[in-house]
Amino acid sequence: MLLIFPILLPMMVAIAMGFSRLNKQKANTAAIIGALVHVFASGLLMVAILDRQAIALWVGSWPAPAGICLVADYLSAVMVLITGVIHTAVIVYARKDIGSSQIQAGFYPFMQLLTAAICGAFLTGDLFNLYVWFEVMLMASFGIMVMGHFPGRMTGTVKYVTMNLLSTLLLITAIGLIYGLTGTLNMADLHEKMALVENTALVNSLALLLITAFGIKSALFPLFFWLPASYHILPVPVSAFFAGMLTKVGVYAMIRLFTLVFAGDTSMTQPTLMVLAVLTMVSGVVAAASQMEIRRILSFHIISQVGYMVLGLSLFTPLALAGTLVYLVHHIIVKANLFLVSGLIQKAAGSFDLKHIGSLYKTHGLLSAGFFIPAFSLAGFPPLSGFWAKLLIIYACLESRHYILGAVAALVGLMTVFSMIKIWSEAFWKPLPGNDATLVAVKPLSAWMMAPVLGLALITILIGLFMEPVCRVALVAGEQLMNPVQYILAVKGGG
Numbered sequence: 001m002l003l004i005f006p007i008l009l010p011m012m013v014a015i016a017m018g019f020s021r022l023n024k025q026k027a028n029t030a031a032i033i034g035a036l037v038h039v040f041a042s043g044l045l046m047v048a049i050l051d052r053q054a055i056a057l058w059v060g061s062w063p064a065p066a067g068i069c070l071v072a073d074y075l076s077a078v079m080v081l082i083t084g085v086i087h088t089a090v091i092v093y094a095r096k097d098i099g100s101s102q103i104q105a106g107f108y109p110f111m112q113l114l115t116a117a118i119c120g121a122f123l124t125g126d127l128f129n130l131y132v133w134f135e136v137m138l139m140a141s142f143g144i145m146v147m148g149h150f151p152g153r154m155t156g157t158v159k160y161v162t163m164n165l166l167s168t169l170l171l172i173t174a175i176g177l178i179y180g181l182t183g184t185l186n187m188a189d190l191h192e193k194m195a196l197v198e199n200t201a202l203v204n205s206l207a208l209l210l211i212t213a214f215g216i217k218s219a220l221f222p223l224f225f226w227l228p229a230s231y232h233i234l235p236v237p238v239s240a241f242f243a244g245m246l247t248k249v250g251v252y253a254m255i256r257l258f259t260l261v262f263a264g265d266t267s268m269t270q271p272t273l274m275v276l277a278v279l280t281m282v283s284g285v286v287a288a289a290s291q292m293e294i295r296r297i298l299s300f301h302i303i304s305q306v307g308y309m310v311l312g313l314s315l316f317t318p319l320a321l322a323g324t325l326v327y328l329v330h331h332i333i334v335k336a337n338l339f340l341v342s343g344l345i346q347k348a349a350g351s352f353d354l355k356h357i358g359s360l361y362k363t364h365g366l367l368s369a370g371f372f373i374p375a376f377s378l379a380g381f382p383p384l385s386g387f388w389a390k391l392l393i394i395y396a397c398l399e400s401r402h403y404i405l406g407a408v409a410a411l412v413g414l415m416t417v418f419s420m421i422k423i424w425s426e427a428f429w430k431p432l433p434g435n436d437a438t439l440v441a442v443k444p445l446s447a448w449m450m451a452p453v454l455g456l457a458l459i460t461i462l463i464g465l466f467m468e469p470v471c472r473v474a475l476v477a478g479e480q481l482m483n484p485v486q487y488i489l490a491v492k493g494g495g
Helices: 004-016 023-053 074-097 100-104 106-125 127-145 153-182 187-196 200-218 226-233 236-260 269-289 294-315 319-347 367-376 385-399 403-427 447-465 467-482 487-494
Strands: 055-059 068-072
Touching: 004 074, 004 106, 023 055, 023 068, 023 074, 023 100, 023 106, 023 226, 023 403, 055 487, 068 074, 068 106, 068 187, 068 200, 068 487, 074 106, 074 127, 074 236, 074 319, 074 467, 100 106, 100 487, 106 127, 106 236, 106 294, 127 153, 153 187, 153 200, 153 226, 187 236, 187 487, 200 236, 200 269, 226 294, 236 294, 236 319, 236 467, 269 403, 294 319, 294 385, 294 403, 319 367, 319 385, 319 447, 319 467, 367 385, 367 403, 367 447, 385 403, 385 447, 385 467, 447 467
Parallel strands: none
Antiparallel strands: 055 068
């Protein structure tokens, strides 16, 4: 039953909050309590996985492989847990950042529904329900994006929804073809059935179709333009949650499918993913270098960092997949935190534009630390989590003799340093334009908003300092992905 709680709890809270959304105080309190309970349930699931390796639940007791199946292994349990952590941080931050009108419009129920859908995508064991959870994610995220009347938001929302609808169309087309080819949509069953298909050209075509579908959701090159056009126009808690979680669901789906379903012949998928990863890394980091609006810089770096994750997947080695998992966890925490920090910068300085702010280091020392830690973790400074994540990916490149890929990964890391130093020097270090430092000094920051920023920064430090146990878990996850026997046995044995 542990498998159902990370999905069921947010849904129950969403329904309950539909009746309390007119009372801001009650809505805030209920949302925080619901988020904390969700983290607790996700933690219990993680503990169970550490003990049993993989567990499965057949909803309604339908026999395999026909029914709705929920499955958790190391990868999915970690992703569910980190979803709960980010959801809690964002909800605490939103207590002082989201206004009554947005709460009454359904902000909290939509956030709970989005969290449930993300956890559902991480835990589902069949392709059709993966499609269903993607649809629920799209509906919930669309509901959040259209709340309020803000300049430019509708344009970004249209781009976001249009591209995701295209992705959905490609996904459901691929699912239909897979079912017609194999007679099943259960991913554990597909592991065996797909290997028996003799038409390798058709299998490779389906793989490329899914790369395109999930590439849109992950913001892979050249299909990433919707992301920087939409994330920077959202309320800060929403953009932080989107930045941390949404593209990672697409990355997760690719990891799961290309290590479980399309694991036999990688002659087509491996080079395709490698090329896309490199182009995504380079295009994202180059585009970020030309921006001066903090959230747009961070948005383009989401694209760049997704490239690292796909690069790890494309190598198809246990070490590379372990590095991908570490990178996923690191990036979710760091990127969500940086978007939260951007909101605090705007509160303190009155703008997201680096040209119009400055001197925050002198006036907001705690905020400076809250930015410095995740920013330079993103850039890969030791001993922070980003250093180890990049090191694992680069070492996996060298181990598999892809030396050029390793060099590109290192170079993109150096270019990331440039963007983080630019934000630091412009927003925190340089004098405030107009020599009027009082504009910043008179704006104290809410403890409700600082607490999640400092909490996520502390997690980033702890991951970096205690990387050995983190790596052990990640290496087990990598071995599970390369050899999914436990996952398949859990599904066929019903848990």
